[in-house]
Amino acid sequence: MTAAAPTNVCIIIAAKNAAGTIAKAIASALAEPEVAEVVVIDDGSTDDTAAVARATADGSGRLNVVRFEENRGPAAARNHAIAVSKSPLLGILDADDFFFAGRMHQLLAQDGWDFIADNIAFIDAGQAAGAARNIDRFAPSPRLLDLVGFVEGNISRRGVRRGEIGFLKPLMRRSFLDQFDLRYNETLRLGEDFDLYARALARGARYKIIHSCGYAAVVRGDSLSGSHRTIDLRRLYEADRAILAEAHLSGEAAAVLRRHERHIRDRYELRHFLDLKRGKGIASAFAYALAHPGALPAIVSGIVGDKTERFRRSRSPAPVALGGTGDIRYLLDALALERAE
Structure with a gap:
């Protein structure tokens, strides 16, 4: 008999006005047998985000939905989720994205890390339903990322293809965050992920990357970056x-x-x-x-x-609108990766 998968991961979803997408996000997280908790923070939504989220519960008791009456920003929402959760491993899922089946298994098969992330597929919203059948399969090819490589990968240059690896969505060990008293900087509403990962790497975090793709970032024409203040x-x-x-x-x-x-x-x-x-x-x-x-x-x-x-024609694989073409773009450069047999 095959042993049951350990349930030791908390998935954190900070959401604002995400009633149209959050059900798919939650369902994809609850479908992972390694996920012990899904904590949704409704960050001051003016739509039915919280109600839709609660209706997505699968009866396992793993879903916890908390509502903020006023918007406090993603950093504050994620910090609150960390505070109310109990799992030793923490992962972030944006409210309009979703996991491909088996993502946690791929990540947890690796050892020797404090943070671990996989490739991201940027998918046009109109193609999201069938995306799991169309993504490329890459060998894991694990490697460690240091602070220099991480920061360098987040400096964009006009006309130059880059990865913006701050977009990666790693699993994080709570023990490492607690050891160095690390949490999201609540003054930030832009780059809060980059800042947390950079501070962790500055304190010696082992940040492992695998090239397997388990995270789908859904691209919409009305959800592009650039709305920051x-x-x-x-x-x-x-x-x-x-x-x-x-x-x-x-x-x-x-x-x-x-x-x-x-x-x-x-x-x-x-x-x-x-x-x-x-x-x-x-x-x-x-x-x-x-x-x-x-x-x-x-x-x-x-x-x-x-x-x-x-x-100039943009060559960036960063999350730009795909125009309904059905194309899938990968955060980690697919041309440089070894495809799985």
Whole structure:
């Protein structure tokens, strides 16, 4: 007789106005026999997210739905879920995404990790129903990711294919988070995942990646990134500065984190300039630029880049709208991976 799979994973779903998608997300998590808990935090929704979530319960008692009356952000929602859960392993699932069957088995077959993540398939919303039949099968090819590789993989460059590996959705060992008193930074509403993983890696976390694909990120034309506020960019580069100030980093790790800080700060300066232009006029925007000469290169290069963007075809596998083509894009570069026999 085959032994029953251990149930030691809590899946955390922070949701806001996700009534149309959360049932599929919850069902995919409950279908994994290794999942002991699914904790849904309804983060101040104005639709029926909480009711739909509760109706998805499978009778096993593993689903816990908590509702915040006011929106507190994904970091606060996830921290609350960690606090009310009991499982030794924690995983994140976005409310409009879902797991492919067998994801937990693939991840838990590996050892020697504090964080472990697999490949992500970006799937057009119209193709999600049949996605499990169409995804490519990759050999696990496990490897460890260090802080330098992680941060470098989150610095985008115009026209250059990159992975944005901060999008990865790892399982995390609660014991490691507790040992170093790590939780999500609740001041962040952008890059809260990147910040947590970077702080963990700065403290020696073993972050393993396998190339098998178990996570489906559903891409919708109305759910693209870019809706963040300008202040969110500022808080993210300030979080980088906090890591630089608090962690004992190697010279190489400190250098790449400073590059990421500068990358985010440049984006902030451009957005702040454009905000001033829209809100107070071009004179006010140029007055700011002249008073902050260090911001001028970012502003000028950002404006030029935006003006010429339409002449360049994006090569990024990051979550862009797929246009209903049925294509599947992978976060980890499929061309570089060994396909499973």
